[in-house]
Amino acid sequence: MLAQEFIVSCPGKVILHGEHAxxxxxxxxxxxxxxxxxxxxxCSKHGKVLxxxxxxxxxxxxxxxxxxxxxxxxxxxxxxxxxxxxxxIAALKxxxxxxxxxxxxxxxxxxAFLYLYLSIGAKYRVxxxxxxxxxxxxxIGAGLGSSAAYNVSIVAALLTACGAxxxxxxxxxxxxxxxxxxxxxxxxxxxxxEKIIHGNPSGVDNAVGxxxxxxxxxxxxxxxxxxVPELRILLTNTKVxxxxxxxxxxxxxxxxxxxxxxxxxxTSIDAISQECERLLKEVNRNPSVDCFSVLEELFDINxxxxxxxxxxxxxxxxxxxxxxxxxxxxxxxxxxxxxCGITLLRPDVDPNVVExxxxxxxxxGYECWETCIGAPGISLHMFSGLKEEVQKVxxxxxxxxx
Amino acid sequence: MLAQEFIVSCPGKVILHGEHAxxxxxxxxxxxxxxxxxxxxxCSKHGKVLxxxxxxxxxxxxxxxxxxxxxxxxxxxxxxxxxxxxxxIAALKxxxxxxxxxxxxxxxxxxAFLYLYLSIGAKYRVxxxxxxxxxxxxxIGAGLGSSAAYNVSIVAALLTACGAxxxxxxxxxxxxxxxxxxxxxxxxxxxxxEKIIHGNPSGVDNAVGxxxxxxxxxxxxxxxxxxVPELRILLTNTKVxxxxxxxxxxxxxxxxxxxxxxxxxxTSIDAISQECERLLKEVNRNPSVDCFSVLEELFDINxxxxxxxxxxxxxxxxxxxxxxxxxxxxxxxxxxxxxCGITLLRPDVDPNVVExxxxxxxxxGYECWETCIGAPGISLHMFSGLKEEVQKVxxxxxxxxx
Numbered sequence: 122m123l124a125q126e127f128i129v130s131c132p133g134k135v136i137l138h139g140e141h142a143x144x145x146x147x148x149x150x151x152x153x154x155x156x157x158x159x160x161x162x163x164c165s166k167h168g169k170v171l172x173x174x175x176x177x178x179x180x181x182x183x184x185x186x187x188x189x190x191x192x193x194x195x196x197x198x199x200x201x202x203x204x205x206x207x208x209x210i211a212a213l214k215x216x217x218x219x220x221x222x223x224x225x226x227x228x229x230x231x232x233a234f235l236y237l238y239l240s241i242g243a244k245y246r247v248x249x250x251x252x253x254x255x256x257x258x259x260x261i262g263a264g265l266g267s268s269a270a271y272n273v274s275i276v277a278a279l280l281t282a283c284g285a286x287x288x289x290x291x292x293x294x295x296x297x298x299x300x301x302x303x304x305x306x307x308x309x310x311x312x313x314x315e316k317i318i319h320g321n322p323s324g325v326d327n328a329v330g331x332x333x334x335x336x337x338x339x340x341x342x343x344x345x346x347x348x349v350p351e352l353r354i355l356l357t358n359t360k361v362x363x364x365x366x367x368x369x370x371x372x373x374x375x376x377x378x379x380x381x382x383x384x385x386x387x388t389s390i391d392a393i394s395q396e397c398e399r400l401l402k403e404v405n406r407n408p409s410v411d412c413f414s415v416l417e418e419l420f421d422i423n424x425x426x427x428x429x430x431x432x433x434x435x436x437x438x439x440x441x442x443x444x445x446x447x448x449x450x451x452x453x454x455x456x457x458x459x460x461c462g463i464t465l466l467r468p469d470v471d472p473n474v475v476e477x478x479x480x481x482x483x484x485x486g487y488e489c490w491e492t493c494i495g496a497p498g499i500s501l502h503m504f505s506g507l508k509e510e511v512q513k514v515x516x517x518x519x520x521x522x523x
Numbered sequence: 524m525l526a527q528e529f530i531v532s533c534p535g536k537v538i539l540h541g542e543h544a545x546x547x548x549x550x551x552x553x554x555x556x557x558x559x560x561x562x563x564x565x566c567s568k569h570g571k572v573l574x575x576x577x578x579x580x581x582x583x584x585x586x587x588x589x590x591x592x593x594x595x596x597x598x599x600x601x602x603x604x605x606x607x608x609x610x611x612i613a614a615l616k617x618x619x620x621x622x623x624x625x626x627x628x629x630x631x632x633x634x635a636f637l638y639l640y641l642s643i644g645a646k647y648r649v650x651x652x653x654x655x656x657x658x659x660x661x662x663i664g665a666g667l668g669s670s671a672a673y674n675v676s677i678v679a680a681l682l683t684a685c686g687a688x689x690x691x692x693x694x695x696x697x698x699x700x701x702x703x704x705x706x707x708x709x710x711x712x713x714x715x716x717e718k719i720i721h722g723n724p725s726g727v728d729n730a731v732g733x734x735x736x737x738x739x740x741x742x743x744x745x746x747x748x749x750x751v752p753e754l755r756i757l758l759t760n761t762k763v764x765x766x767x768x769x770x771x772x773x774x775x776x777x778x779x780x781x782x783x784x785x786x787x788x789x790t791s792i793d794a795i796s797q798e799c800e801r802l803l804k805e806v807n808r809n810p811s812v813d814c815f816s817v818l819e820e821l822f823d824i825n826x827x828x829x830x831x832x833x834x835x836x837x838x839x840x841x842x843x844x845x846x847x848x849x850x851x852x853x854x855x856x857x858x859x860x861x862x863c864g865i866t867l868l869r870p871d872v873d874p875n876v877v878e879x880x881x882x883x884x885x886x887x888g889y890e891c892w893e894t895c896i897g898a899p900g901i902s903l904h905m906f907s908g909l910k911e912e913v914q915k916v917x918x919x920x921x922x923x924x925x
């Protein structure tokens with residue numbers, strides 16, 4: 122028996138240490154970011170599929186019969202999910218009405234949804250009528266894994282609706298998680314959705330969204346770390362736009378220009394990631410003040426190293442200065458050159474200090490979230506288990522729909 | 524025949540790259556700083572020795588016969604100059620009236636002078652009557668080698684007055700330098716003077732003062748680099764006091780705490796020093812814009828590394844920010860934790876830019892000099908060859924004396 126209505130949520134991700142160095146064979150640590158995408162799925166009998174993406178202003182409705190016409194591009198595949206084929210992508214582009222080859226965020230989100238709906242439908246021989254709303258706390262295009270959170274949520278919801286994974290409800294818990302092999306299936310499908318959106322993604326974002334906690338990423342291999350603590354952070358978006366591709370190319374050029382100067386810096390960043398991995402286990406056993414001051418030191422050192430690699434930016438210097446003036450330690454996260462920074466908050470930090478730092482960051486024109494890292498991955502929720510703010514968001518949609 | 528009156532000048536020094544790393548077996552580059560100590564020596568027949576140190580407010584006069592009483596502590600030594608003995612130091616302390624074991628800058632300067640006067644006198648069997656004035660452009664105790672400039676000047680003047688080194692006057696030149704073996708003798712004696720003031724100096728400061736240009740310092744071995752260009756710089760003293768000893772200990776502790784993270788940083792600093800050494804030769808052959816932009820990049824990278832080592836300071840961050848806002852690149856020089864920073868000035872820099880940066884640095888409460896590095900070491904001058912400002916200083920003393 123399938124559930125008629127449920128809500129899933131999926132975290133974003135931040136790179137704790139090892140951004141850029143990972144491109145050159147070093148270890149990176151990615152952690153879940155507790156800004157989440159929330160998806161509500163309702164099964165219906167009206168023979169329609171509704172996709173509502175309020176962050177993008179997208180409200181689409183298709184007859185299941187219409188989607189059937191696309192189905193020929195999605196043959197039943199008995200094996201593991203593979204990559205989307207060029208023919209499938211071409212068919213999806215035509216269907217969503219991409220003109221002049223220019224594909225925007227909305228196009229990509231709709232294509233990923235349709236791809237997953239049709240592939241999963243073909244695989245499990247069912248194209249259900251349903252209404253899906255995805256609302257996200259994550260800013261889009263800020264390197265925080267918003268597309269992975271979207272894909273993982275869609276996949277978990279569709280696989281659950283099709284009965285391909287179980288309904289992991291627990292009587293007492295406000296949220297529940299799937300079993301390991303189900304998570305593996307969710308992650309594999311979500312990676313295919315990521316390929317629609319990003320072409321050649323690393324797979325780190327969907328893995329973090331699926332498993333939550335922290336992951337070690339090294340030479341293309343992703344390993345989930347066991348028992349990682351949740352750590353409080355301030356996430357700040359400088360809103361300075363940047364090109365990850367150009368930043369990565371800049372680092373490569375700098376390494377080629379000064380190999381003897383830059384390679385040791387990558388070695389040092391690698392050691393920082395490994396020391397941080399060791400510390401996260403340590404914090405879990407014994408969350409002493411010492412652990413936190415070392416985590417802070419590692420933030421400071423890596424921020425200097427990232428500046429040496431040439432991926433700093435005056436907006437990030439400003440972010441670090443502002444937080445340092447409140448005794449807090451920050452580093453850029455992800456590509457750099459603007460984008461986001463994370464600030465570690467000790468468990469015992471004075472709330473007034475955090476508030477003052479946030480106000481000052483906002484006065485710089487930055488967006489700022491007090492949240493945590495290391496939170497659970499894709500989860501299923503009772504409506505009543507959602508925090509009030511999210512309940513209100515869904516109630517607002519409800520009113521708008523009717 | 525000995526000259527009756529002459530003027531010598533000696534440069535200070537700055538560390539271009541490798542401060543702190545040198546303590547851990549890496550290469551450091553020390554360069555002469557064209558803020559100089561000027562010494563005027565006048566031979567007289569009045570049987571007196573006058574020492575005038577206007578920077579310290581010191582005006583002393585002794586009968587040569589009185590100094591003879593100290594001479595028993597300074598036996599004729601046929602070999603190379605050795606270290607001052609504990610007995611000599613004790614005799615000098617008593618003579619200058621050190622009370623309670625507390626030795627101030629003036630005491631040390633006078634002890635070094637008397638030590639050199641008596642040792643050189645004993646060696647060359649002459650205690651001349653003379654008047655010495657030493658006036659310095661260098662701030663004292665700022666890590667800029669002011670004591671070495673003092674000692675090298677005194678030694679060059681005394682050895683010249685005793686006839687132990689020749690009088691290198693050239694008819695056409697405004698200043699002249701001694702021959703290599705004479706410079707070696709000057710440096711060896713000056714190192715003894717440095718031992719009086721610093722106890723256990725590295726010998727780098729007196730070597731830079733003697734030879735000028737640039738020196739490579741590695742594992743206790745000092746090598747003079749050939750044909751180093753003069754480079755324009757801004758030298759800024761933040762005037763934030765610091766303890767070199769504590770800073771060095773802090774770096775050592777940090778390396779012990781995070782060996783895998785910090786040792787690669789030392790390796791990178793080593794590579795910076797070596798790249799800079801290569802570039803200095805390159806600039807001399809072909810002073811292209813490219814060379815200067817690489818020198819600037821090396822400044823930026825090393826400044827980040829020094830911050831990683833924990834020897835940065837908000838006052839130095841400020842210095843770097845102010846100069847960066849004018850398109851100029853800076854790093855701390857020496858011990859860090861405050862103290863001095865150097866800013867590279869390209870040959871074609873707009874004077875208005877330099878002036879604006881200087882004004883802004885002065886507004887921070889910093890002291891600022893526009894000067895150059897790589898200038899000649901100890902030199903002998905015609906009075907007429909001195910820059911007008913220095914001529915005026917000596918003319919002012921003249922009036923005050925008579």
